Amino acid sequence: MGVITERVSRSRSGDRTKPGSRGSTGDRVHRSATFSGESTLPGSRGSNRGSANSLNKSHNGSLGSLDDFDDCDNINVVVRVRPLNEKEQNRGEDSIITFPGQGQMLLEPQAENIKAKQFRFNILFEPEATQEDVLSHSGAKRMVEMAVEGYPCTIFCYGQTGSGKTHTLTGPPHLFRKAPDMYSEDHGLVFRSFVYLFQVINEQKDKDFLLKASYLEIYNEKVIDLLNPVQPEPGKPPRSLMVRWNKKKRAFFVENLFTVECEELDDLLAVLEEGLRNRAVASHNMNEFSSRSHTILTVYITSEQKAAEDSDVYISKLGKLNFVDLAGSEMTKKTNSEGKTLEEANNINKSLMVLGTCISNLSDPKKKTGHIPYRDSKLTKLLADSLAGSGVTLMIACASPARSNISESLNTLRYASRAKRIKTKPIVVMDPRESLIISLKREVHILQQENDQLKALLNIGAHGEVPAITNGTPGTGGDARRRPSIAKLAVDKERLHELKTEELIELLQEYMANNTALRDENLDLHTLRDALMRDQDVIIKENERLLRKLEEINSTCSRSPIVPARPTYSADLQVQSLSQPSTLPNTPERNGHGSGDGQVNVWTNPRYEEKKNSSPRKSKVPKSVDKELEKRQMKGSDNIKGKIQQRTPSGTRSADGKKPKSQAIKNDLAARRRAGASPGRPPRANQ
Numbered sequence: 001m002g003v004i005t006e007r008v009s010r011s012r013s014g015d016r017t018k019p020g021s022r023g024s025t026g027d028r029v030h031r032s033a034t035f036s037g038e039s040t041l042p043g044s045r046g047s048n049r050g051s052a053n054s055l056n057k058s059h060n061g062s063l064g065s066l067d068d069f070d071d072c073d074n075i076n077v078v079v080r081v082r083p084l085n086e087k088e089q090n091r092g093e094d095s096i097i098t099f100p101g102q103g104q105m106l107l108e109p110q111a112e113n114i115k116a117k118q119f120r121f122n123i124l125f126e127p128e129a130t131q132e133d134v135l136s137h138s139g140a141k142r143m144v145e146m147a148v149e150g151y152p153c154t155i156f157c158y159g160q161t162g163s164g165k166t167h168t169l170t171g172p173p174h175l176f177r178k179a180p181d182m183y184s185e186d187h188g189l190v191f192r193s194f195v196y197l198f199q200v201i202n203e204q205k206d207k208d209f210l211l212k213a214s215y216l217e218i219y220n221e222k223v224i225d226l227l228n229p230v231q232p233e234p235g236k237p238p239r240s241l242m243v244r245w246n247k248k249k250r251a252f253f254v255e256n257l258f259t260v261e262c263e264e265l266d267d268l269l270a271v272l273e274e275g276l277r278n279r280a281v282a283s284h285n286m287n288e289f290s291s292r293s294h295t296i297l298t299v300y301i302t303s304e305q306k307a308a309e310d311s312d313v314y315i316s317k318l319g320k321l322n323f324v325d326l327a328g329s330e331m332t333k334k335t336n337s338e339g340k341t342l343e344e345a346n347n348i349n350k351s352l353m354v355l356g357t358c359i360s361n362l363s364d365p366k367k368k369t370g371h372i373p374y375r376d377s378k379l380t381k382l383l384a385d386s387l388a389g390s391g392v393t394l395m396i397a398c399a400s401p402a403r404s405n406i407s408e409s410l411n412t413l414r415y416a417s418r419a420k421r422i423k424t425k426p427i428v429v430m431d432p433r434e435s436l437i438i439s440l441k442r443e444v445h446i447l448q449q450e451n452d453q454l455k456a457l458l459n460i461g462a463h464g465e466v467p468a469i470t471n472g473t474p475g476t477g478g479d480a481r482r483r484p485s486i487a488k489l490a491v492d493k494e495r496l497h498e499l500k501t502e503e504l505i506e507l508l509q510e511y512m513a514n515n516t517a518l519r520d521e522n523l524d525l526h527t528l529r530d531a532l533m534r535d536q537d538v539i540i541k542e543n544e545r546l547l548r549k550l551e552e553i554n555s556t557c558s559r560s561p562i563v564p565a566r567p568t569y570s571a572d573l574q575v576q577s578l579s580q581p582s583t584l585p586n587t588p589e590r591n592g593h594g595s596g597d598g599q600v601n602v603w604t605n606p607r608y609e610e611k612k613n614s615s616p617r618k619s620k621v622p623k624s625v626d627k628e629l630e631k632r633q634m635k636g637s638d639n640i641k642g643k644i645q646q647r648t649p650s651g652t653r654s655a656d657g658k659k660p661k662s663q664a665i666k667n668d669l670a671a672r673r674r675a676g677a678s679p680g681r682p683p684r685a686n687q
């Protein structure tokens with residue numbers, strides 16, 4: 001494969017030219033169009049700002065996230081190298097990683113007689129890269145867009161302890177400790193992706209969306225619900241959940257995992273805050289706030305769209321966006337772990353080893369068809385679908401540049417290179433009956449096109465008028481069994497007057513026979529369409545039945561005990577993100593938490609608002625079902641979102657269209673407390 005590489009020096013006006021911005025991204029982000037790979041170079045040290053390479057080419061324009069997913073059947077891998085931290089600087093350590101450009105990085109040789117290691121990745125973030133750079137150039141935006149389109153997407157951070165995984169995903173530890181500053185530039189990928197997600201949803205006015213979120217951690221091989229960490233007894237560790245195999249979907253899932261319906265950006269941010277508050281963190285030699293568990297934050301995105309303008313049938317897609325923050329691998333000697341922290345480290349290392357084996361086997365064409373040990377850890381069970389299933393995956397490999405961490409950095413980069421070779425088969429997740437409707441509709445469309453084509457070939461008008469005879473040789477196609485050969489119809493217009501009366505009669509008869517055949521064909525198409533409509537009716541009835549079932553299940557459930565300990569920010573953030581290219585710009589106006597022009601742009605379900613103001617759609621449901629719906633006061637609501645909004649107290653809105661969310665959630669929390677669930681859990685680790 002030819003190597004086309006480029007260094008990015010983006011200078012589009014308005015991108016990062018504001019005062020106080022940190023220069024063009026070109027200094028901080030390297031990009032290469034090649035596959036990542038490792039090679040060994042003679043022990044030369046590249047320059048830290050290696051722009052003097054003939055292959056480097058300045059890239060003026062957007063390095064959008066979309067183009068970073070050309071080969072989305074591969075796991076997309078990017079690398080982020082953090083700056084040297086204070087401890088390392090105080091020890092006088094220097095950086096052993098250099099960036100010669102073209103998406104390359106060089107790791108200085110560990111000894112005189114050893115050669116320097118070279119790696120190349122599609123995207124490489126230097127220590128100076130900002131959190132916004134990571135969102136814009138890692139392909140994370142594309143992941144958000146694909147999740148909205150119905151794909152299961154996963155973004156995970158991998159690397160040794162203290163390499164910057166949590167920093168990349170959620171920002172520095174102080175950010176969420178008290179009431180978080182929503183406008184901080186330190187916010188990580190999760191926060192920024194949430195803001196972008198609502199931007200994308202806002203733009204798709206023709207769809208209804210239903211968002212839900214869950215947040216879990218895998219701590220010492222136990223799955224804990226971070227949104228509903230129920231303690232069996234005070235002082236006892238929270239109850240763990242089971243990971244089970246779903247035969248139908250052929251995937252693992254966590255049983256009884258709590259999911260929270262999120263109507264606004266603030267709801268998602270509350271989920272993030274609550275999870276971060278509850279996750280296990282401890283201090284050791286290499287990281288003061290080290291994650292002691294793997295966490296998976298999932299946003300489930302259900303979208304509904306009309307199958308056609310005038311159709312009563314809705315197509316729903318089920319996208320998913322997973323953010324996985326892995327606990328870092330650690331050498332227990334280096335971290336001086338003992339007691340509880342040592343037990344945690346052993347469990348972390350064990351599950352990461354299984355993950356490493358899975359990645360290694362999947363990237364090897366000979367081994368990938370054999371046994372992949374997903375079942376050996378909870379982490380790999382839950383990541384199996386992202387690694388080799390129908391999902392799209394972005395891996396952010398985090399590395400430390402310090403000399404003392406060279407062997408760990410090498411390991412991380414080798415894993416990253418291997419992961420890049422894994423192939424997946426991304427598919428949109430859809431209701432099977434709905435995909436059947438789509439394929440039947442496609443078939444009808446093709447048949448109609450074929451019919452039109454045949455008519456055009458025979459030059460038959462819409463009302464079957466006698467065609468003019470052309471010079472052309474008609475093509476073949478359509479139902480040739482029933483229709484007479486049209487070869488004979490190709491008579492030169494000029495020669496018409498030469499034909500005898502019998503020949504003219506014969507020609508006319510052939511045309512009439514053709515006409516009859518086409519009419520038959522059209523009749524067939526109409527019959528097929530009627531059959532499709534009958535199918536649709538059946539599906540509508542089935543949907544109504546399922547919705548009633550859902551209603552029953554939901555009436556026995558209550559909502560999450562999440563209380564946002566802050567005012568709402570959704571409107572401000574969305575207004576900003578729409579008006580600015582940077583997702584979280586830090587202007588004085590925004591620090592005042594105001595949108596400036598006083599206009600708020602809160603996302604509400606457009607279809608729901610429409611429906612509130614219009615009469616309900618005429619349903620094709622039989623009377624018996626209609627009666628049942630009436631009994632349950634559900635009549636007239638015709639999609640999931642509408643029904644759920646009618647059903648849940650959180651869906652109710654005040655006159656200005658904005659729902660009194662925090663009060664509703666507080667009420668829910670009180671109800672859950674009365675029901676005996678624990679509102680939170682005490683810190684588990686030695687933080």
Ligand SMILES: Nc1ncnc2c1ncn2[C@@H]1O[C@H](COP(=O)(O)OP(=O)(O)OP(=O)(O)O)[C@@H](O)[C@H]1O
Nearest residue numbers: 082161162163164165166167172287290291327328
């Ligand atoms: N790119 C960066 N810029 C500035 N500071 C960073 C960066 N990456 C990491 N840090 C800082 O380094 C410290 C360790 O980072 P972090 O906690 O994210 O590491 P980690 O890989 O998640 O570690 P662990 O696996 O132990 O949880 C934190 O104080 C963090 O803020």
